[in-house]
Amino acid sequence: MTESVSKESSLIADEGLDKGLARLTSEKIEKTIKTILTNETGARLKTYVSTCVHCGLCSDACHVYLSNRDPACSPVGKIKQTIWEIVKKKGKVDAQFIRRASEIAYTECNLCRRCAMYCPFGIDISYMILIVRRICHKLGVTPHYLQDTAQSHSATLNQMWVKDDEWVDTLQWQEEEAQDEIGDLRIPIDQEGADFFYSVIAPEPKFRAQLIYQAAVIFHSAGVSWTMPATPGWDNSDMCMFSGDNEMMGRLKKAHFETAMRLKVKKIVMGECGHAFRSVYDVGNRWLGFREPPIPIIHSIQFFYELLKEGRIKIAKKYAKTVTLHDPCNTVRGAGLHEMIRMIAHETCEKVIEMHPNREHNYCCNAGGGVINCGPPFKNKRVENNSIKADQLRNVKEQGAETVIAPCHNCHGGLEDIIHTYKLDMDLKFLGDIIYECMEKPEE
Amino acid sequence: MINKQNWDWENGEKEIADIGTWKDKFLGVEEPYPSPDGEKIAAIVKPDEMEFSVCENGTVWEEVYDKVWYLRFGPDNRLTALVSDTAEWTLAVDQAAWAHRFDYVWDTHFSEDGRRIVIAAQKDGRYMGVTDDTPWETDFETMNNFSVSRDGEQTAAAVQIVSFQSGDIFKFQEGTYSVAVNGRAWPNNFVNVWEIAFSPDNQHVAAAIRVNLYDYTIAVDGVPWRQTFNGVWEPQFSSRDSSVTAPVRTGGKWMLAKNGEVLWDRQFVQLWHHQYSPDGATIAAIVAPEFGRWTVAVNGKPWSITFGDLVTDMVFSPDGAKVACVGKEKGQWSIAIDGVRWPGAFDMAWKPVFSHDGNNVAAKVEKNGQYSLVINGKLLQKQFDMIWNPIFSPDGDKLLIRGIKSGETKYYRQVVPLAELF
Ligand code: SF4
Ligand code: SF4
C-alpha cells in the first residue's frame, strides 16, 4: 500500500464534500480564497511558504507518512498539494482541486504539530492546514459528519445535539446512580460560588455518562467544592475550531467562559479531552480577545496530579495490569503535562512501560484535529494511516503492557479502532477510570 | 421593580435560623438561599432515603418529592423549586405545586416584580414555556434561549420549526429555527437563533440570528436587518425610540450597530454586553480596546483603566449617571466605577449594587474563603462564612446585610445605617 493512500482516498464518497463541490464555481473559489488570503493571513503564511526548502526532514515526524511512506502524505507533501498551489495560482484552482484539498486538510492531518518540532525552521504545518480548512469551510466543502457536529454546536452549543433538559437530567441520573455507592454524594448543579466548574465534552452525557459519575466520586472523596452548570456553556469541546468556522468557535468559547463567570467559580477544571483544551486554553480564548483564558483552565491531568500530590485522594490498591501511556498531543506537545501523567500512572499502577517515542515526541492517535469526527467514510483510511501507532502498541504489548492509558476522548476513539483493527487486544482507560478503580472511597 | 418599602428597615440584627441544626434533622442539606428581604432562608433537604423536600426557616415543607432542584426565591420573596413526583415534574411555589405536570422542567424566571413565574418544560419530547401554570398552546421539537419580558407577560424562545433527519446537514442549512413568542412562531426561519431581547415596553422582540453558515444579523419582530455581518452578539432595544442596537463584527473588528448601521465611530477587538441606561440616554458596553485588555466604553468612549483578564457584571446606576463593573487583573478581582478602580483586590467579586439614588455602591467580595462587603470603596472589617448580595433601603441610607458570620452556623439579617458601617 505504498503510494496509494492519497490517490485511492480521493475516491471516498462523502456527502458533505460531494454536494459541497456541486455548489462551487471557479469565480466563487477564486473570490473566497482571495478574501481569506488578504484579510486573514499575513506575514506568517508568506514566511512559511518562502522559507521551506523542501528538505523533507518533517516527513519522518508524521505518523501518516511513516504509516505508508508516500511522499504525498508527508507534512510538506500535504502543503504542496494544498496551500502552496492555492497561493501560487492566486486562488485560480478548480473544484476537484478543492475537494482533494479538503480531504487532505480534514482527514490526513491531525494538526498535531509533531512536524513543527522536526522542521529546522520551525514551520508550523498545522497553521497552514487550518487555513486550507478555513477556505473549505467558507466554500462549503466540509466532510459531512464534521459539519453535522459543527451545526450541532451552533444550534445547541454542544457537540452532540444534547437538549437543555437532557443535560441536567443526565447529571441528576448520574448523581442518583452514584448515591447507591456513596449515599451523600452530590453533583452540585448551578451552585454559584463553588471553587470550580467541571466542564466536559458532549459525548460524556451522551455516551459515557459513567465518566461524570466517576469524576463526582473522585471530587466527593477529595472534598473539593465544585459545580456543573444547568445551562448551555457546559460543553468545552469545539469542532468549529477544526471545521474552520472560527466565528462559531468564538460563540462557543464565549458561552463556556461566561458560564464560569456567572457561576463565580475561580477556575474551570475540564475532563480528559485534548482538543477542547486547545480550544479553551489557546485558540478560542485568543479569538475572543483574551490573552489567557479569563478564568483559569485546569486540565484533569493536572487536577488529578494535584489531588494525589496533596494527598486528597489516596490509592487503596494499585492497578494490577501493566499499563502503557499515550501522550495526547494537545495536552503534552501543546501544554507540557506529560510528567504529570507519569506521576499519576506510577502512583496508581503496579507497572508502567513507556512507548517509544513518547512525551512530546509521541505519535498522534490519528483521531485528533477533527479527523475522527469526519466519521465512518474515512474510518478505514484513518486506521490504515496509523499503522505506526499499531506497531508502537504491539511493541509494548510484547513487553507485557495490557492496558493503554489515554487521557483524551479523541485518542480513545482513535486507539480503540487501531487496537481492534490490528487485533492488539489491549484495554483502554482514562486516568479517571484508573483513579476511580484504585482509590480509597468514603464508607457508605 | 420590587417594592422594598414594606420590608423591615428597623436598624438591628435578627437571627432568622440556625442552619447548622438542620444537618442533624435531615440526611442531607444542600446550599441555603435567603429571600430578598432576608426574612427567610431555605435549603433543599433529604428527610429520608430517596426523599427530597425544602426546609424554610427550620420548617420542612409538607410534601416530599423524588427530587427537588433549582430552589429560588422570587423578587416578591415567594419560594419556588422544581419538583418531581413519580417522574412527573412541575414547579412548587410556597409549597403549592402547579397542576400541570411535565416530563422535565427547568430555567425558572421571574418578572421584575415577582408576580409572574415562568419555566421551560418538556412533555412527550415536545417543548414549551409555562407561565403561572399555563403552558403555551403550541409546543415545539426543540427549544432554547428561553427569555422573559420584564413584566413577565411575554415569553420567547428559539424553537425548531422544520424537522430534519439526524445528519441532514443540508436541510439544516435551509433554515429550520425561528423565534416563538408566547408559543407563536415568527413566519420566517433562520439557520440559527440565539440571544433574544424584549423591548422596554415588552411589546417587541429582537434576536441574534445566522441566515446561512456565514452571515449573521439581528431580526426584529421576525424581520432581519438588511445588513449582515461576520458575527453579532445580543441585541438591545432603546427605550427612547424603540431602535435596536447590537455588537456586530466586520473585517475582524467589533462595532456597535443601530438598526443595521454602524453607530459608534470606534472599532474594538471585542465589544459585548452593551446596555442602555434606564433613561435610554447612554449606552455602555464591555470592550477590549486592544488584544488582551478589557474595560467599559460609555457611548463609545473607553475608560482609560483596563484589566488584563476580564471585565464582567457591568451595571448602570438607577439614575443612569454611573457605571460600575467587576474586573480581573493577574488573577485578582476588583470593582471599578466610572473608570476608577477601587482599592483592594479579592479572590472573587460580585456584581456591584447601587442605591436607588445612585450615590452609594456596595459589592460582595471574597478573600481567603471569607466573605465581606466593599461599600463605596471601603472594605467592611466584619467577615462572614457566607454572605449574599447586599440591598440598599429605598432611601439609600441603610444597608440590608444577609449572611452567616465567621465560625457560626446562624443566618442573620441585619439592617445597618451606612453612617454606622465603618
Ligand atoms: S498530522 Fe501532525 S505531523 Fe502530520 S502533517 Fe499534520 S501536524 Fe504534521
Ligand atoms: S522540514 Fe521544514 S523546511 Fe523541510 S520540507 Fe518540512 S516544512 Fe519544509
Ligand code: SF4
Ligand atoms: S486525539 Fe489525542 S493524540 Fe490525537 S490529536 Fe488529540 S490529543 Fe492528539
